[in-house]
Amino acid sequence: MPAAQRLAGDTEEAVFFIQKMDCPTEEKLIRERLGQMNGVGALEFNLIQRELTVQHQLPSIAPIVDTLKALDMLPAVKSDSLDASAQADAIDQAAAYRIPARRWILLGLAGLAALGSEIVAWTSGDERSLPVIALALLGIALGGLGTLKKGWIALRNFSLNMNFLMSLAVIGAAVIGQWPEAAVVIVLFTLAEMIEALSLDRARNAIAGLMAMAPDLATVRGADGSWTSTPAREVAVDAIVRVAPGERVPLDGVITEGATSINQAPITGESIPVAKQPGDAVFAGTINEHGSFVLRVTAAQGDSTLSRIVKSVQQAQGQRAPTQRFVDRFAQVYIPAVVAMAVLVAVLPPLLMGADFHPWLYKALVLLVIACPCALVISTPVTIVSGLAAAARHGILIKGGVYLEQGRKLRALALDKTGTITFGKPVVTDVLSLAPSANQEVLLQLAISLATRSDHPVSRAIAAQEGAAALEVSDFEALAGRGVRGRIGGELYHLGNHRLVHELGMCSPELEARLQAFEKQGKTTTLLCRGAQPELLVAVADTVRPTSREAVAELRQLGVHVVMLTGDNAHTAQAIAAQTGIDDARGDQLPDDKLKAVEALGTQYGEVGMVGDGINDAPALARAQIGFAMGAAGTDTALETADVALMDDDLRKIPDFIRLSSKAHRVLVQNITIALGIKAVFLALALAGMSSLWMAVFADMGASLIVVFNGLRLVRGVPSRVG
Numbered sequence: 179m180p181a182a183q184r185l186a187g188d189t190e191e192a193v194f195f196i197q198k199m200d201c202p203t204e205e206k207l208i209r210e211r212l213g214q215m216n217g218v219g220a221l222e223f224n225l226i227q228r229e230l231t232v233q234h235q236l237p238s239i240a241p242i243v244d245t246l247k248a249l250d251m252l253p254a255v256k257s258d259s260l261d262a263s264a265q266a267d268a269i270d271q272a273a274a275y276r277i278p279a280r281r282w283i284l285l286g287l288a289g290l291a292a293l294g295s296e297i298v299a300w301t302s303g304d305e306r307s308l309p310v311i312a313l314a315l316l317g318i319a320l321g322g323l324g325t326l327k328k329g330w331i332a333l334r335n336f337s338l339n340m341n342f343l344m345s346l347a348v349i350g351a352a353v354i355g356q357w358p359e360a361a362v363v364i365v366l367f368t369l370a371e372m373i374e375a376l377s378l379d380r381a382r383n384a385i386a387g388l389m390a391m392a393p394d395l396a397t398v399r400g401a402d403g404s405w406t407s408t409p410a411r412e413v414a415v416d417a418i419v420r421v422a423p424g425e426r427v428p429l430d431g432v433i434t435e436g437a438t439s440i441n442q443a444p445i446t447g448e449s450i451p452v453a454k455q456p457g458d459a460v461f462a463g464t465i466n467e468h469g470s471f472v473l474r475v476t477a478a479q480g481d482s483t484l485s486r487i488v489k490s491v492q493q494a495q496g497q498r499a500p501t502q503r504f505v506d507r508f509a510q511v512y513i514p515a516v517v518a519m520a521v522l523v524a525v526l527p528p529l530l531m532g533a534d535f536h537p538w539l540y541k542a543l544v545l546l547v548i549a550c551p552c553a554l555v556i557s558t559p560v561t562i563v564s565g566l567a568a569a570a571r572h573g574i575l576i577k578g579g580v581y582l583e584q585g586r587k588l589r590a591l592a593l594d595k596t597g598t599i600t601f602g603k604p605v606v607t608d609v610l611s612l613a614p615s616a617n618q619e620v621l622l623q624l625a626i627s628l629a630t631r632s633d634h635p636v637s638r639a640i641a642a643q644e645g646a647a648a649l650e651v652s653d654f655e656a657l658a659g660r661g662v663r664g665r666i667g668g669e670l671y672h673l674g675n676h677r678l679v680h681e682l683g684m685c686s687p688e689l690e691a692r693l694q695a696f697e698k699q700g701k702t703t704t705l706l707c708r709g710a711q712p713e714l715l716v717a718v719a720d721t722v723r724p725t726s727r728e729a730v731a732e733l734r735q736l737g738v739h740v741v742m743l744t745g746d747n748a749h750t751a752q753a754i755a756a757q758t759g760i761d762d763a764r765g766d767q768l769p770d771d772k773l774k775a776v777e778a779l780g781t782q783y784g785e786v787g788m789v790g791d792g793i794n795d796a797p798a799l800a801r802a803q804i805g806f807a808m809g810a811a812g813t814d815t816a817l818e819t820a821d822v823a824l825m826d827d828d829l830r831k832i833p834d835f836i837r838l839s840s841k842a843h844r845v846l847v848q849n850i851t852i853a854l855g856i857k858a859v860f861l862a863l864a865l866a867g868m869s870s871l872w873m874a875v876f877a878d879m880g881a882s883l884i885v886v887f888n889g890l891r892l893v894r895g896v897p898s899r900v901g
């Protein structure tokens with residue numbers, strides 16, 4: 179197979195919708211032809227969406243279209259970076275594609291003709307009488323011309339594919355006088371292809387079904403204040419939309435009036451209603467339970483969180499998972515090997531042993547049918563897509579089949595504390611003046627003035643304190659992992675943690691003892707230092723999420739070592755870890771320490787996952803085999819950068835993800851075993867002369883159906899938490 183050329187410099191991209199591309203054999207054919215064209219680079223196939231993405235450097239896409247047409251692929255242009263106006267050509271064909279009734283009727287008639295031919299041959303005892311041949315030809319003409327045509331194209335392009343093998347088998351059967359059998363085989367094969375196309379549609383619908391959750395219409399306020407029903411896709415950002423009780427939210431937005439509770443299951447997978455009030459974000463597709471409310475639209479329909487989830491799942495399934503790559507490589511060797519074997523079977527026994535020519539030729543034809551790896555090749559993508567779709571429904575967005583396959587191998591998981599194990603919304607619990615003479619009010623005002631300038635959760639907690647108005651701060655600077663500093667009224671102040679105080683050389687045994695008392699209660703301590711003197715101590719406490727403890731226990735059951743990595747001090751880390759059931763907690767971690775910790779976990783345990791907010795742990799997240807982000811429904815970056823994004827803040831979704839990964843793995847192994855097992859059985863039967871052609875086709879069809887339905891089983895859901 180020609181490798182895709184590496185194109186240097188800028189490339190253009192065109193996306194085609196190819197209705198006829200529903201079997202991996204078509205992919206192979208296209209890959210072989212387009213791969214040889216000058217100026218064509220990477221090709222990306224998405225069989226389930228029937229999409230082909232071509233990177234190229236051609237002045238126009240016409241030659242690509244011509245090549246595809248010559249292969250009888252009937253491409254429709256979905257997008258073309260050279261010609262933006264081409265876009266409308268085929269946007270929703272994938273969704274609208276159905277097998278036309280005409281084809282089913284033709285196939286039914288073909289089946290009757292084939293059956294008739296079989297019956298006449300059987301009752302008359304003559305397989306080569308005129309009526310038998312006429313009926314068989316009728317069956318082939320009605321049901322098999324498509325296959326024969328594709329077979330001919332494959333032959334012209336020297337591509338050994340399923341259609342070619344089938345055509346050869348049918349022609350071979352006719353040549354040796356097995357007319358009824360030739361007709362039955364081709365009808366069965368066509369039927370199998372149609373059923374396979376249908377089942378792929380089901381896999382695709384698993385994804386499209388996600389999108390269908392957002393309503394098409396929105397009630398929008400016009401300039402005159404009246405409400406009109408408008409198609410959601412036409413509603414612009416900042417429009418004002420009303421949502422009635424029981425309705426689904428049509429677009430992403432922020433509530434401006436009214437309060438309600440919303441079932442966010444379509445986004446987060448969690449059906450417990452969430453209370454919403456003005457200022458809260460709501461998502462397209464979620465269900466408004468009680469109140470009626472008004473929202474200001476924050477994203478057009480195509481950019482809504484739900485759309486982005488769907489796009490992300492579609493992209494994810496376009497990338498090949500490791501098993502799929504293996505299966506594809508295997509198929510490349512398998513087909514030629516079986517074909518070579520068929521040739522030997524047809525030629526050797528008659529030549530060497532003077533055996534009868536006919537029975538061996540027949541066996542060879544059966545082998546050709548068995549050579550079709552369709553079931554094998556289709557089994558993996560169907561399983562992966564089903565798994566990705568099931569996860570998305572459960573509020574877990576997996577960015578590629580790779581991660582779905584890898585999840586079950588996780589042996590260690592590093593968690594960040596603030597916002598991951600805890601809510602990340604600390605509140606001030608204690609304020610303590612360290613200099614007895616000083617005025618605490620004034621010190622607190624200074625602390626608030628500095629804290630107001632920072633977005634760090636600890637600073638935000640302090641800034642939220644009641645106090646006199648914030649003072650002017652100059653030379654403000656944030657000190658990562660430590661705190662902040664700035665000048666107020668000409669004097670330099672530091673506001674930061676224990677580490678900062680040490681680095682400034684301001685700690686004392688007395689202060690140490692005071693700090694420890696708070697830290698051991700799981701509180702985070704912050705000190706305000708004037709010049710060279712710590713003067714005010716502020717302790718803040720964060721609440722552990724109730725789901726964290728359960729998640730940690732489940733992870734441990736799954737054999738995953740859980741580690742807490744936090745920038746907070748070691749005592750606080752220990753205290754919070756104890757509340758959560760984590761026995762390995764590491765505090766005082768700067769971003770670089772977190773990275774090193776993840777690396778060390780990798781060598782000690784194997785595959786490592788990391789959950790973080792991506793601010794102070796971006797390097798560690800990138801280094802982990804799987805980087806998780808939480809609460810992705812609200813933040814764009816988390817949705818985009820994580821390998822696996824949890825749409826809400828429930829850590830229990832990680833054990834769910836691992837279980838889904840194990841289940842997907844089991845289904846993959848089953849599918850490969852079934853596909854290869856059936857082939858092996860029929861290989862033996864064929865050589866023993868005990869399999870007929872139609873049995874081989876039937877077995878092939880059966881195997882395809884079994885693996886597809888087995889794969890689709892995954893859509894039904896994420897394995898439950900109990901047990």
Ligand SMILES: Nc1ncnc2c1ncn2[C@@H]1O[C@H](COP(=O)(O)OP(=O)(O)OP(=O)(O)O)[C@@H](O)[C@H]1O
Pocket residue numbers: 594595596597632633634636637656657658659660661662673674675702703704743744745746747767768794
């Ligand atoms: N802007 C700031 N204002 C106040 N304190 C800060 C600030 N930045 C850092 N700190 C102090 O430094 C510590 C470490 O901060 P860092 O941002 O590295 O981790 P974190 O967000 O607290 O915890 P985690 O690593 O679990 O997310 C904080 O616990 C806090 O005490």
Ligand SMILES: [Cu+]
Pocket residue numbers: 676680685686689690
């Ligand atoms: Cu100290």
